[in-house]
Amino acid sequence: xxxxxxxxxxxxxxxxxxxxxxxxxxxxxxxxxxxxxxxxxxxxxxxxxxxxxxxxxxxxxxxxxxxxxxxxxxxxxxxxxxxxxxxxxxxxxxxxxxxxxxxxxxxxxxxxxxxxxxxxxxxxxxxxxxxxxxxxxxxxxxxxxxxxxxxxxxxxxxxxxxxxxxxxxxxxxxxxxxxxxxxxxxxxxxxxxxxxxxxxxxxxx
Amino acid sequence: xxxxxxxxxxxxxxxxxxxxxxxxxxxxxxxxxxxxxxxxxxxxxxxxxxxxxxxxxxxxxxxxxxxxxxxxxxxxxxxxxxxxxxxxxxxxxxxxxxxxxxxxxxxxxxxxxxxxxxxxxxxxxxxxxxxxxxxxxxxxxxxxxxxxxxxxxxxxxxxxxxxxxxxxxxxxxxxxxxxxxxxxxxxxxxxxxxxxxxxxxxxxxxxxxxxxxxxxxxxxxxxxxxxxxxxxxxxxxxxxxxxxxxxxxxxxxxxxxxxxxxxxxxxxxxxxxxxxxxxxxxxxxxxxxxxxxxxxxxxxxxxxxxxxxxxxxxxxxxxxxxxxxxxxxxxxxxxxxxxxxxxxxxxxxxxxxxxxxxxxxxxxxxxxxxxxxxxxxxxxxxxxxxxxxxxxxxxxxxxxxxxxxxxxxxxxxxxxxxxxxxxxxxxxxxxxxxxxxxxxxxxxxxxxxxxxxxxxxxxxxxxxxxxxxxxxxxxxxxxxxxxxxxxxxxxxxxxxxxxxxxxxxxxxxxxxxxxxxxxxxxxxxxxxxxxxxxxxxxxxxxxxxxxxxxxxxxxxxxxxxxxxxxxx
Numbered sequence: 174x175x176x177x178x179x180x181x182x183x184x185x186x187x188x189x190x191x192x193x194x195x196x197x198x199x200x201x202x203x204x205x206x207x208x209x210x211x212x213x214x215x216x217x218x219x220x221x222x223x224x225x226x227x228x229x230x231x232x233x234x235x236x237x238x239x240x241x242x243x244x245x246x247x248x249x250x251x252x253x254x255x256x257x258x259x260x261x262x263x264x265x266x267x268x269x270x271x272x273x274x275x276x277x278x279x280x281x282x283x284x285x286x287x288x289x290x291x292x293x294x295x296x297x298x299x300x301x302x303x304x305x306x307x308x309x310x311x312x313x314x315x316x317x318x319x320x321x322x323x324x325x326x327x328x329x330x331x332x333x334x335x336x337x338x339x340x341x342x343x344x345x346x347x348x349x350x351x352x353x354x355x356x357x358x359x360x361x362x363x364x365x366x367x368x369x370x371x372x373x374x375x376x377x378x
Numbered sequence: 379x380x381x382x383x384x385x386x387x388x389x390x391x392x393x394x395x396x397x398x399x400x401x402x403x404x405x406x407x408x409x410x411x412x413x414x415x416x417x418x419x420x421x422x423x424x425x426x427x428x429x430x431x432x433x434x435x436x437x438x439x440x441x442x443x444x445x446x447x448x449x450x451x452x453x454x455x456x457x458x459x460x461x462x463x464x465x466x467x468x469x470x471x472x473x474x475x476x477x478x479x480x481x482x483x484x485x486x487x488x489x490x491x492x493x494x495x496x497x498x499x500x501x502x503x504x505x506x507x508x509x510x511x512x513x514x515x516x517x518x519x520x521x522x523x524x525x526x527x528x529x530x531x532x533x534x535x536x537x538x539x540x541x542x543x544x545x546x547x548x549x550x551x552x553x554x555x556x557x558x559x560x561x562x563x564x565x566x567x568x569x570x571x572x573x574x575x576x577x578x579x580x581x582x583x584x585x586x587x588x589x590x591x592x593x594x595x596x597x598x599x600x601x602x603x604x605x606x607x608x609x610x611x612x613x614x615x616x617x618x619x620x621x622x623x624x625x626x627x628x629x630x631x632x633x634x635x636x637x638x639x640x641x642x643x644x645x646x647x648x649x650x651x652x653x654x655x656x657x658x659x660x661x662x663x664x665x666x667x668x669x670x671x672x673x674x675x676x677x678x679x680x681x682x683x684x685x686x687x688x689x690x691x692x693x694x695x696x697x698x699x700x701x702x703x704x705x706x707x708x709x710x711x712x713x714x715x716x717x718x719x720x721x722x723x724x725x726x727x728x729x730x731x732x733x734x735x736x737x738x739x740x741x742x743x744x745x746x747x748x749x750x751x752x753x754x755x756x757x758x759x760x761x762x763x764x765x766x767x768x769x770x771x772x773x774x775x776x777x778x779x780x781x782x783x784x785x786x787x788x789x790x791x792x793x794x795x796x797x798x799x800x801x802x803x804x805x806x807x808x809x810x811x812x813x814x815x816x817x818x819x820x821x822x823x824x825x826x827x828x829x830x831x832x833x834x835x836x837x838x839x840x841x842x843x844x845x846x847x848x849x850x851x852x853x854x855x856x857x858x859x860x861x862x863x864x865x866x867x868x869x870x871x872x873x874x875x876x877x878x879x880x881x882x883x884x885x886x887x888x889x890x891x892x893x894x895x896x897x898x899x900x901x902x903x904x905x906x907x908x909x910x911x912x913x914x915x916x917x918x919x920x921x922x923x924x925x926x927x928x929x930x931x932x933x934x935x936x937x938x939x940x941x942x943x944x945x946x
Contacts, residue, residue, distance in 0.1 A: 213438045237788045244788075253440060261439050263446070301783050309781075317864070319776050322445055331779070338778040338791060343440035348433065351792050352774075356431055358606045361736035363567035372792045373773040376737065377608045378434050378441035378463070 218252070220259035221274075224288070228277055229254050231290035235297045236337045243346040245337055253340035254333075266325050266332065273304075273329020304330035348375040387413040387637070388941070390659050390674040392644050392689065394418075395496025397910040397926045398680035399622025399630075400539070404934035405678070406635035410941075413637045413672055414630075415661060417681075420640040421469075421493040423623045427613025429465025437464050450474065458489050458877065461500045461611040469493050469500055469613070479818050479831040486832035487874035488684060494640050495623035496682070497877070498923075500611045503591045503619050503739065504766065505545050506920035507536050507556045511750070516916045519760045522712060522809035525915050526887040526896040529556070535928040542629075543620045543927065544598050547590035555745040555764075555920070561595045563588040564604075567769050568732035569797050570742055573858040580857035584747045589740035589766060592620035592924075600628065608737030619739070641665050643825055646693040647677060647702055647906070655905045656702075662825045676905045676937055676946055680930065683713075683911040684815055687882040688830050690908075691817045703883070703893055703900035703908075710816050712809040712884050714917040716876035717840050719869065721765065721803040722851025724860025725796050733771070733794065741767040744801070744854070746919055748846065759842035763805035763919045765851065770798050796861075801854065803847030806919040808839050809881055813873075834873040844868055878922050880914035898933035905946050909933050 221229060233245035233254060245251070258270050277300070281289045285296060292300070308328040312318060313335070324331070341347040348354055352375040388410035391401045398414060405412045434441050443463065448456035455470040456462050462470060471490035480486050491497045510529040517524035533556075540559040548563040566574075566588075574586045593610070594603045594617075601617035601624060610619045617624035630636040641664040648658040648671070658671045679686040687710055693702035701709045744765040749757055770776075772795030780787065813835065817828035845868050855863050886892025889901035894913050900906040909930035911922055918925075940946045 212436070214435065214440055236783050238784055240785050240788065257439065257442065261442060261444070298783055305781060305783075313779055314781060315779075317776070319779055322443060335778060338774065339442065340440060342774045342778075342791070343434040343437075345433070345435045348435060351788070354433075355735070356433065356607060358736035361565055361604075361606045361734070361738045363565050363570065363732075363734045363738070365733045365735050367731050367733035367794065371733065371794075373771065373794045374734075375434065376773075376775075378437060 214253065214256065215249070218255045218259050220255050225274055225278060226251065226255070227290040228274065228288065231297065232277075232301070232333060233337045233340075235294070235301055236334055237341045237347075242351045245341050248341050248344035248346035250337055250340040250344065253344070254336050257336050257340070262332075263325065266323065269326070269329055270332050273333070276329070301330065304328075342375075343378070385674050386672045387411050387674040389413075389676045389678060389937075390415065390672055391678040391680055392659065393496060393679070393681035393685065393910065394494050394622050394627065394638065395491070395680065395682060395910070396498040396501070396622060396923050397930045398496070398678070399498060399626030400927050400930040401678040401680050401909060401934055402622075402630040402636055402638075403626040404931050405938065406630040406633040408934070408938045409635065410938065411635050411637075412630065413639065413674065414627075415642045415644055415659065416494045416496070416638065416640045417643040417664060417685075418492040418494055418496065418640060419468075421495060421499075421623065423495075423628065424613075424615035424617075426493075427466075427615055428468060429463075429612045430615055431607060432465055432612075454487055455489060457487055457872075457875070458500075460502065465609065465612045466500065469611075476823060477821070477829060479821055479829050481831065481833040484833055484835060485872050486834050487872045487877075488830070488832070488879075489874070489877045490682070494638065495621050495627070498621040499613055499623060501621075501877075501923060502921070503593055503610060504743075504921040505540075505543065505558065505590050505592045505924040506743075506764075507558055508532070508918050508920065508925055509554045509556055511554060512916070512918040512920075515761060515918075516809070521760070522916050523884070523886045523888070523891050526885060531896075532925075532928050532932065535932040536924065539924070539927040539931050542598075542625065543592050543924075544594045544596075544601070545590055545592050545924075546588070546595040548588045550585055550587050550745075552585060552745055554750045558590060558924075560590075564591075564593075564595060564738055564740065566742070567734055568729040569726055569799065570767075570769060572728045573726075573799060576858050577854065581854055584744050584854060586767075587743055587745065589743045591740040593739050594618050601625065604739065606736035606738060608739065610739050643827070644681065644689050645669075645825065645827055646689060649693065649695045649697060649702055649903065651695070651697045654903065656903055664825075667825070675941060676907065678930075678933075678937075679906065679908045679912075680910045683879045683882055683914075684830055686908055686910055686912045687815060688817065688827075690883065692827060698902070703902045703906060705902050706890055706892060708811075708884060708891065709893055710882050711811050711814045712881040712915075713813045713815060713834055714807040714809055714878075714880045714914065715834075715873055716807060716878045716917065716919065716921075717805045717836060717844055717871050718802060718876045719844075719871045720866055721801045721844075721847040722855050722866055723798060723800045723864040724855035724858065725862040725864070726799055726859065727796055727861050728859060729797065741769060743767065748850075757846070759839050759846065761806040761808070761839070761843070761919065763803045763843050763847045765801040765803055765847070765854075768798075768800045768802065772796055772798060799855070799858065799860070801851040803844065803851065804876070804919055804921070805840060805843040805847060807917045808837055809884070809916055810837055813881075815882060832873070836870050836873065841868075841870065844870060878911070878917070880911040880917055880922060883908050883912035884915045885913045886915060897936040898929055899936070904940075907933050907937055
């Protein structure tokens with residue numbers, strides 16, 4: 174299935190409408206996909222190589238690690254990243270991401286003697302920190318620069334962080350075990366006490 | 379009561395949105411056999427709300443908007459930032475399939491629903507009465523033509539619809555914003571109370587009150603009090619907010635007098651010059667393209683401001699070569715919309731140890747305070763504006779671009795940050811002849827109906843009002859104790875972005891200057907009533923839906939009495 178066809182499937186899955194309502198007909202592959210796609214976000218996407226998948230997992234976990242609460246890997250953030258890179262990013266954005274990932278894949282073994290995912294935590298952090306330092310002029314970091322869809326020319330590290338943080342806090346684990354989740358509050362109270370360690374609510378997007 | 383042998387129906391209502399739903403309810407309850415025609419898809423009340431209560435992790439891409447799809451198929455609707463999304467996209471118009479045109483360099487955002495219930499499903503539910511002054515403003519400052527009626531004429535109808543709609547709010551006794559029939563008001567955030575107290579002391583010229591919203595805080599028959607899940611626009615299976623789906627259409631169905639036909643786009647109304655009446659409505663099935671026609675004694679156009687006027691313009695005849703009921707020539711003109719947008723954002727460090735539970739589906743409201751009871755000396759504009767307010771606690775969504783990694787980043791992102799309190803000005807728009815819609819001579823839609831073309835620009839008065847709203851928002855945020863005020867630009871919203879398009883078939887006493895009379899009845903065609911926003915002769919600065927509802931109920935009462943008296 175090509176990307177365009179996949180997006181058409183996405184449109185149908187989400188709207189709950191039959192394909193007949195749309196001005197196109199479905200390929201056999203699309204029909205099979207739709208019949209077997211109960212949840213849009215958790216299907217397998219095959220975009221990264223196995224080695225890249227390990228790198229992306231390690232990077233996501235380094236950004237949002239498991240502590241006493243779930244971390245990025247627990248929350249399936251690596252799979253979310255693969256979904257987003259494969260289908261959500263546009264060609265320009267995907268090229269930036271691919272190049273950034275390729276750089277980590279090829280450069281780190283030369284510099285450190287082993288791939289990123291096998292580095293000790295302090296070394297992984299050092300790699301990420303160096304990327305962030307090099308990107309620090311990006312408008313992505315400007316205070317309040319969050320009311321937008323996406324910054325298409327944001328550097329790799331910014332893309333990685335944005336999608337990791339987003340994927341984590343909108344996941345079931347991040348959204349209900351790290352943030353607090355109550356889909357059916359039944360009342361509104363604007364005067365509840367907030368203790369220093371309390372988390373924010375998950376708010377419906 | 380009414381002999382209807384020779385007609386398919388007693389009454390035909392075009393549109394099932396907030397006005398059409400009311401027309402359906404009122405006319406069926408008064409014993410008329412009614413056909414409601416809706417161009418949108420059928421939607422099962424309650425069970426058709428596919429995205430209701432969906433968690434963020436169930437939304438495609440976990441809530442990141444599918445940009446490519448939106449750009450291609452929903453370039454207009456996806457700009458309705460507060461309500462459009464994957465959780466309710468099936469309610470909205472597909473722009474690619476339903477195009478419209480604009481004059482060069484004059485953008486217009488035409489937000490449209492595409493389901494039974496129309497925009498009543500996705501409205502922001504703000505409900506405010508007009509004041510005596512609103513009805514007098516045209517007459518007193520000379521813009522537009524005078525309203526042929528006043529507040530006292532509509533007041534009982536406000537009360538009538540409000541009791542059925544279910545509006546929560548707080549009585550304030552303000553002349554510029556009369557109180558409605560209220561259910562108990564929704565509670566406030568601690569910071570809102572802090573701000574309220576400071577404004578009382580530092581800015582006594584304004585009133586900070588509850589947003590008055592059509593969301594229940596007390597049960598009504600068949601509808602439950604709000605459960606505070608938050609995103610109303612996904613649809614509400616408990617009927618906690620007012621929509622045609624939750625309220626008026628079920629009431630109409632209960633009479634046994636309603637026939638509802640979805641997927642039915644109205645092409646035109648057929649006029650018979652001998653009887654000087656509309657005799658039939660011509661309909662195209664949106665799925666099959668099949669044409670049909672229905673006759674009735676009386677016709678209610680409730681297809682939205684632009685939709686209704688499009689139908690009239692497309693209903694030409696020898697008697698009305700320039701559009702049905704358009705002997706005055708004003709059809710399509712004097713179009714208005716509210717300019718809206720953020721006027722000021724303040725960051726607050728008060729009440730940091732106070733939090734909340736539940737998602738209140740409204741902010742607060744600051745009623746008009748400029749040019750109230752006379753022209754302010756320092757105002758270089760006429761009329762005024764009100765502010766809707768919004769409050770939020772900063773969280774990961776406002777800080778996901780932070781520097782850093784690891785447990786520290788995770789911990790800082792999961793916790794609430796400072797408070798944000800914002801003022802969004804909604805400003806009145808003057809009725810001007812040059813702001814108009816018309817039908818394209820070259821472009822047609824997929825049914826062969828000429829496309830609507832918009833030709834609309836803000837006037838100097840709206841620009842000055844916006845500027846003033848920004849200036850006073852800064853003053854009020856300062857008075858409220860903001861530690862930081864984020865600078866705002868004097869940017870005008872796109873015409874249409876207010877989704878309060880009004881006018882185009884305006885009401886007036888003089889048939890040479892207006893399309894409908896004081897009862898929403900067309901001057902030229904006695905069995906035609908137009909009760910959506912197109913009849914509005916001026917715009918006020920308050921959200922208009924409540925006024926459409928009150929005028930619709932009043933027009934239905936009048937029409938049925940006229941039918942009974944044999945006058946129609």
